Amino acid sequence: MQITRQADYAVRAVLYLARLGTNQRAATSQVATEKQIPPSFLAKIISQLSIAGLLHTSRGARGGVSLARDPSEISVLDVVEAIDGPISLNECLSDDDSCPFTTDCPLHTIWYEAQEDLVKRLKSTKFNQLLNNQ
Numbered sequence: 001m002q003i004t005r006q007a008d009y010a011v012r013a014v015l016y017l018a019r020l021g022t023n024q025r026a027a028t029s030q031v032a033t034e035k036q037i038p039p040s041f042l043a044k045i046i047s048q049l050s051i052a053g054l055l056h057t058s059r060g061a062r063g064g065v066s067l068a069r070d071p072s073e074i075s076v077l078d079v080v081e082a083i084d085g086p087i088s089l090n091e092c093l094s095d096d097d098s099c100p101f102t103t104d105c106p107l108h109t110i111w112y113e114a115q116e117d118l119v120k121r122l123k124s125t126k127f128n129q130l131l132n133n134q
Contacts, residue, residue, distance in 0.1 A: 006041065006083050007080045009035070010045045013031050013042065016034060016035055022070055023066060027064045028042055028064070046065055048082055049083075051082075052078070054074055054078060054082060070128070071126065072126050075124070075125060076127075077125075093115055
């Protein structure tokens with residue numbers, strides 16, 4: 001499993017905004033330049049994060065993008081799932097009918113536990129913690 005480049009860019013953009021502080025806006029062009037994200041790609045990411053309730057956007061001369069919540073209330077999982085959807089290490093974990101061996105498979109439990117561990121780790125990692133780790 002590998003997160004998409006789009007999710008990686010989204011995490012970087014949210015971390016950049018978290019560094020600015022609560023209620024501080026940045027122009028999307030500034031975020032794109034600083035985090036080396038293609039501007040057209042960032043526009044799509046910002047839109048998805050805004051729909052998910054993680055960012056506020058405003059247009060105009062004083063417009064820009066800002067966090068919709070405090071960095072302590074936004075997890076890495078929130079951002080990744082806003083972009084990529086729910087994490088699933090294997091299709092059998094999200095659709096029992098996809099595998100005829102689900103009830104009999106020695107790997108099913110391993111996949112399930114690994115996914116659960118990953119989700120738990122991403123959910124417990126908040127952006128304020130990432131700021132403190134720098």
